[in-house]
Amino acid sequence: MTTAKRDTYTPETLLAVAVQVFNERGYDGTSMEHLSKAAGISKSSIYHHVVGKEELLRRAVSRALDGLFGILEEEGATRGRAVSRVEYVTRRTVEVLMAELPYVTLLLRVRGNTRTERWALERRREFDHRVAELIRAAAADGDLRADLDTRxxxxxxxxxxxxxxxxxxxxxAGGHDRAQVADTVVRMAFDGLRAGPGL
Amino acid sequence: MTTAKRDTYTPETLLAVAVQVFNERGYDGTSMEHLSKAAGISKSSIYHHVVGKEELLRRAVSRALDGLFGILEEEGATRGRAVSRVEYVTRRTVEVLMAELPYVTLLLRVRGNTRTERWALERRREFDHRVAELIRAAAADGDLRADLDTRxxxxxxxxxxxxxxxxxxxxxAGGHDRAQVADTVVRMAFDGLRAGPGL
Incomplete structure (x- = not known):
């Protein structure tokens, strides 16, 4: 029944299984054998879809990176005062992280042993750099505290x-809903834990 | 010259090497062979000091945990308003983390596959729980924002x-000094990034 089972796999469902295994075992510690067992299909069936595990890694981290870089193209990130854009990007980053949790988790754990991992690290740095620039702009506007080192x-x-x-x-159980998490991150990052005079 | 070399090792220097290897390879991925190569001494020389790698793990995470729990006994953590105690514990946690960086790094990466790892996770949760209690007390005093979920x-x-x-x-290069890092964490956590009316 291998043939029948293989047919139930799409590139997307195979990717979802692979990402789970990568996150559990680490990318380095995952073999095609592990992926085959987790997916319940033969290695040759996996090779029907991808040339190897590095392609699965590239697709998975691309999904996370596309989500993150997509934020920077949204209107909230491109118009208005820099401080509002930083807030918007912070909130949306939290939302993308929750929506694409296993993919972003994998991205954040990438080590740099292969070409794909080094590429992913480079893109991550680029994203961080773009946000850091926004933060600098907001500080230059006087909207962020001047007594904090921007970097x-x-x-x-x-x-x-x-x-x-x-x-x-x-x-x-007792989990926080996404909107609450995003709100809390934004409030804490921008206004801190301390009760202010206006509260 | 194995004997001569072994004699240059103390439990502390062996521990420092082991922690470095654990952090690089992961605890699960580290064998006594890896430790022997990294230390440049034979496996039997290592067994002269410890019964196995789990003992090295226990000693390493104990060092991190002792540093963290020590904070809670300090005067700044036990006297005064809860909000000041939370600030104090935050600052000191950052300082201990920087002073014991490899040991705390290992502690934070513990997974829970062995009894020692599960014990370490349990102790970490206990520390987090103690700080969460302080934060709740500070919120109850009205010194922390009421619109944030404490947990x-x-x-x-x-x-x-x-x-x-x-x-x-x-x-x-261009690294931040410890006092600056600790200050920035405390200011950001308590007062946020945004420029306040008083600044």
Whole structure:
């Protein structure tokens, strides 16, 4: 029944299985044998779809990167004051991260041992760089605190946002809904934990 | 010259080498063979010091945990208003993380496959729980914003703090000094990125 089963796989469902295995075992620790077992199809059936595991990695991280770079083309990221654009990009990054959780998780765990991984790291840095530029522009407008080093603040902002891949679980009991998570990240990053005089 | 070389190793220097290898290869992916090569001593010399790699893991994560739990005993964490105690613990956590970077990095990457790893995860959760309690107390005092879910805010605070293991490199060119990093984390977490009316 291998043939019948193979036919039920599309490139998308195979990709979903591969991403799960990569996240569990690490990309380096995953063999075609592991992918074959997890998907319940033969290795030759997998080769029917892709030339090897590196192609699956490229497709998976591309999905995450397309989601992230897509944000920068949206109107909220391209018009208005820089500080509003930073807020918009922060909120949308959290939303994309939650919507594409396994793909972004994989992207954030990429190490750089293969050409595809190095390419993914390069693109990630490019995304971070684009946001850092926006943050600098907002600081230059006087809308962000002048007493924070922009580069350091950018790293901490991404550190907070990216930490979601470690603890956010959409199905968890008592889990937070996406809008609440996105709101909390934006409020905390921009206005901090402390009760302000206006609250 | 194996004997001579072994004698130059103390439990501490062996531990430092082991932690580096664990962080590079992952604990699961590290064999006694890898440790022996990295240390430049025979496996039997390593067994002279420890019963196996799990003992090295336990010692390493204990060092990180002792540093973190030590903070909670300090005067700044036990006296004064809850909000000041949360600030103090945040600052000191960043400082301990930077001072014990490889050990805390290992602690934060523990997966839970062995008894030692599960114990380490349990202790980490206990630390997070203690800080979450302090944050709840500060919120109850009215010193932290009432519009943030405490549990979510605690996770985001730790997400920001713990992200340091991913990017903070003490020797990096253009690196930030420790006091600056600790200050920036505290200001950003408590007062946010946005320029306030008083600034």
């Amino acid at each position: 350091l603040a950018t790293r901490l902002l991404f550190g907070m946002v990216n930490s979601l891949v470690e603890w956010y679980r959409p199905q968890a | 979510l805010a605690t996770r985001l605070l730790f997400g920001m703090v713990n992200s340091l293991v991913e990017w903070y490199r003490p020797q990096a």
